[in-house]
Amino acid sequence: MLLAKRISRIEPSLTLGITMRAKSMIQNGFNVLCFSAGEPDFNTPENIKQAAIDAIRDGYSHYTPVDGINELKEAIVNKFERENNLKYDKDQVCVSVGAKHTLFNIAQVLFEEGDEVIIPSPYWVTYEAIVKYAGAKPVIIHTRKEDGFVLKKEALEKAVSPRTKALIFSSPSNPAGVVYNRKDLEDMAEVALKNDFYIISDEIYEHIIYDGIEQISIASLDKDIYKKTLVVNGVSKSYAMTGWRIGYLAGDRKIVKAIAKLQSQSTSNPTAVAQMAAVEALNGPQDSVEQMRKEFEERRNFIVNEFRSTGRCDCFNPKGAFYIFPNISHLYKEGTEINSSMDFAMSLLEKAHVAVVPGIAFGEDDYIRVSFATSMEEIKAGVKIFKAFISEL
Numbered sequence: 001m002l003l004a005k006r007i008s009r010i011e012p013s014l015t016l017g018i019t020m021r022a023k024s025m026i027q028n029g030f031n032v033l034c035f036s037a038g039e040p041d042f043n044t045p046e047n048i049k050q051a052a053i054d055a056i057r058d059g060y061s062h063y064t065p066v067d068g069i070n071e072l073k074e075a076i077v078n079k080f081e082r083e084n085n086l087k088y089d090k091d092q093v094c095v096s097v098g099a100k101h102t103l104f105n106i107a108q109v110l111f112e113e114g115d116e117v118i119i120p121s122p123y124w125v126t127y128e129a130i131v132k133y134a135g136a137k138p139v140i141i142h143t144r145k146e147d148g149f150v151l152k153k154e155a156l157e158k159a160v161s162p163r164t165k166a167l168i169f170s171s172p173s174n175p176a177g178v179v180y181n182r183k184d185l186e187d188m189a190e191v192a193l194k195n196d197f198y199i200i201s202d203e204i205y206e207h208i209i210y211d212g213i214e215q216i217s218i219a220s221l222d223k224d225i226y227k228k229t230l231v232v233n234g235v236s237k238s239y240a241m242t243g244w245r246i247g248y249l250a251g252d253r254k255i256v257k258a259i260a261k262l263q264s265q266s267t268s269n270p271t272a273v274a275q276m277a278a279v280e281a282l283n284g285p286q287d288s289v290e291q292m293r294k295e296f297e298e299r300r301n302f303i304v305n306e307f308r309s310t311g312r313c314d315c316f317n318p319k320g321a322f323y324i325f326p327n328i329s330h331l332y333k334e335g336t337e338i339n340s341s342m343d344f345a346m347s348l349l350e351k352a353h354v355a356v357v358p359g360i361a362f363g364e365d366d367y368i369r370v371s372f373a374t375s376m377e378e379i380k381a382g383v384k385i386f387k388a389f390i391s392e393l
Contacts, residue, residue, distance in 0.1 A: 068095025177318020
C-alpha cells in the first residue's frame with residue numbers, strides 16, 4: 001500500500017525517539033538516567049487534580065464545544081489581561097489538545113504550497129515539521145551563541161522574501177532557554193509589519209524564567225503587531241500538566257474560526273475533564289508555579305556550573321525553560337565513532353546509560369539538549385557519569 005506523499009515530508013520526533021529508547025532500556029533492566037524528556041518531573045498540583053475529580057463526580061464526561069468550554073475561554077481571556085497586558089474576546093480564543101496541536105492547526109489553516117515560514121535556529125523540533133507537512137518551505141536562520149541565540153534584525157531582514165507568510169519563535173525558548181527582551185521584540189515586530197507577515201509566538205514556558213527577567217509577549221507591544229500575532233500557550237509546562245493535553249491560541253478571529261472548523265473534523269473538543277482542570281489551573285492559586293520555578297532555577301545554576309567546570313563544554317546559561325544546550329562539537333574526533341550530535345547522544349545512551357537529545361533535532365549539530373526537569377539527585381548522578389564519559393573520549 002502506498003502512503004500519502006505528505007507523510008514523507010516529516011521525520012519522527014527525535015526527542016520522543018530518544019525518550020522511548022531510554023524507556024525501552026529501562027524495561028529491559030538497565031538503569032538509565034533520562035535527561036531527554038521535555039516535561040516537569042513534578043506532580044500536577046492538588047487543587048487542579050481535585051477540580052478534575054469533582055468534574056468526574058459531577059458527570060462532566062460529554063462533548064463540549066469544539067473550540068473549548070466557555071469557562072476555560074473566560075479563564076484564558078482573564079489570564080492574558082492579568083499577566084500579559086493583552087485583551088482578547090472569547091471568540092479570539094481556541095482551545096486545542098495541547099500547544100503542539102495548536103501549532104499544527106495554525107500551520108494547516110495558514111500555510112500552503114509556495115509559502116515561506118521563517119524559523120530561528122535552534123528551534124523546537126516540531127516547528128520545521130509542521131511547516132513541511134503543510135507544504136510550505138521552512139527558512140532557517142542560524143542564530144549565534146555570541147548573540148544569546150537571539151534572532152537579530154539584520155538576519156531577519158535578509159531572510160524575508162515576497163513569499164514570507166510567518167515567523168515562528170518561542171520565548172522562553174526550547175532548547176536554548178532564550179528570553180527575548182523588549183528591543184529584540186520591537187525589531188522583530190518592525191520587520192513583520194513592514195513586510196506584512198504573521199508572528200506565531202510560542203509562550204508555553206512563560207512562567208519558567210530566571211534571574212528576575214521579564215517575559216514579554218510580542219503581541220503586547222502595540223495594536224499593530226497585536227493584529228499580526230498568534231499567541232500560543234497551554235498548561236503543560238507551568239502547571240506540570242503535560243499529559244492533560246490542553247493548549248490554546250489567541251489572535252485573529254478569522255484564523256481562530258478556521259482552526260475551530262478544522263478541529264471539528266479532526267479531534268473535536270479537547271477532553272472535558274482536562275478542560276475543567278485547566279480552568280482551576282488558570283484561576284486558582286499560583287503558589288505551585290513559583291515553587292516549581294524556584295526549584296528549576298536552583299537546578300539550572302547547578303547543572304550549568306557543572307558542565308562549565310569540565311572545561312570541555314561551552315554551555316550557554318539559559319534564562320528560561322528547563323534545558324541547557326551545551327556545545328560538544330570539540331569532543332568529536334575524526335576517525336572515531338563520534339562525529340555528530342546523534343553519534344554522541346547514542347553513544348552516551350548505549351555506553352553510559354544517560355539519555356540526552358542530539359542538537360541536530362533542533363537544527364544545530366554541534367550541541368546536545370539536556371533537560372534538568374528531573375530531581376537534583378538524578379542531575380548530580382547524571383553529571384558525574386557525563387564527566388566520566390567525556391574524559392574517556
